[in-house]
Amino acid sequence: MPDTDSNIYIYGRNPMLEALTNEADRIEKIFVRDSLRDSDLSEIFRLASQHRIPISHVPGTKLYDLVGSVNDQGVVALMSAVRYRNFGEWLDSIDTSTYPAILLLDEIEDPGNFGAILRTAAAAGMAAVLVPKHRQAPVNATVYKTSAGTAGRIPIVRAGNLNQAILKLKEAGFWIGGLDTEGTQSLWELDVDRPLAFVIGNEGSGIRQKTLEHCDYHFRIPMENNVESLNASVSAALLCYEWKRKR
Missing domain, CATH: 3.40.1280.10 (SPOUT methyltransferase, trefoil knot domain)
Structure with a gap:
């Protein structure tokens, strides 16, 4: 049985870009605040498309439900757990x-x-x-x-x-x-x-x-x-x- 913790939600644009660049296989889905313009996250969208990662546009309240009161910068991703x-x-x-x-x-x-x-x-x-x-x-x-x-x-x-x-x-x-x-x-x-x-x-x-x-x-x-x-x-x-x- 793999040695892991539970799945995690990561947030913020720079951590998202790092994950998409180095660990895209662990990203299961990306949630984007629906009030953001696509141009604000163009590189994230490009990498997500390249790796065929689904993106869901959701209200800000949904992001709050996922990660709480943090500076999420309008983007959250569900990642599979780190394998130790x-x-x-x-x-x-x-x-x-x-x-x-x-x-x-x-x-x-x-x-x-x-x-x-x-x-x-x-x-x-x-x-x-x-x-x-x-x-x-x-x-x-x-x-x-x-x-x-x-x-x-x-x-x-x-x-x-x-x-x-x-x-x-x-x-x-x-x-x-x-x-x-x-x-x-x-x-x-x-x-x-x-x-x-x-x-x-x-x-x-x-x-x-x-x-x-x-x-x-x-x-x-x-x-x-x-x-x-x-x-x-x-x-x-x-x-x-x-x-x-x-x-």
């Missing part, structure tokens, strides 16, 4: 000789953070984002919009137990680094000449203690002016681009 990659199958397929890096999210619960992390991971060239099956934000409309449609450009791998997945990653040759405010090693000392898996902790409580114990490195981000921590998505961005800079 199976952890075992993904691990068997990864080439560790190229020294890839992945992100492991330890119970990131805010959809905005999740979407921003996916966008950064895709942009920086991470090989995948691994998430636990429970206590993790699903890929929903907020995640898709925050990721600017890039949620479909990077493998999202789901594991039943994050700590067991870490042990299997180690067996495959990955080194595990956790971002921790009490870390003993500066992020600027990162060594990228090996396969790496970086753990990003929960927005409030950080990385769980047992997961920290499985990490080979505990990295901290150097900060000034008595700032104790950064937002999870900001921390992930700094980490991803320090890895990319040193590649």
Whole structure:
């Protein structure tokens, strides 16, 4: 049985164009506010026609029923659920000789953070984002919009137990680094000449203690002016681009 969440509605013109360009096979139907002129959405209509995706012109109240009180820009699409990659199958397929890096999210619960992390991971060239099956934000409309449609450009791998997945990653040759405010090693000392898996902790409580114990490195981000921590998505961005800079 495929590992998926439920179908989602995405909204907004840029996310729609991203989806039509990169994931058109997942779009089942597009709803357009009937007060809009066709010329306002000409590229969306062109791509929808190219991929034979049905378009329905509906009143604004229908869009509200679908996505609520958001800035939908007059266009909403029904998309099939994201299919998570199976952890075992993904691990068997990864080439560790190229020294890839992945992100492991330890119970990131805010959809905005999740979407921003996916966008950064895709942009920086991470090989995948691994998430636990429970206590993790699903890929929903907020995640898709925050990721600017890039949620479909990077493998999202789901594991039943994050700590067991870490042990299997180690067996495959990955080194595990956790971002921790009490870390003993500066992020600027990162060594990228090996396969790496970086753990990003929960927005409030950080990385769980047992997961920290499985990490080979505990990295901290150097900060000034008595700032104790950064937002999870900001921390992930700094980490991803320090890895990319040193590649």
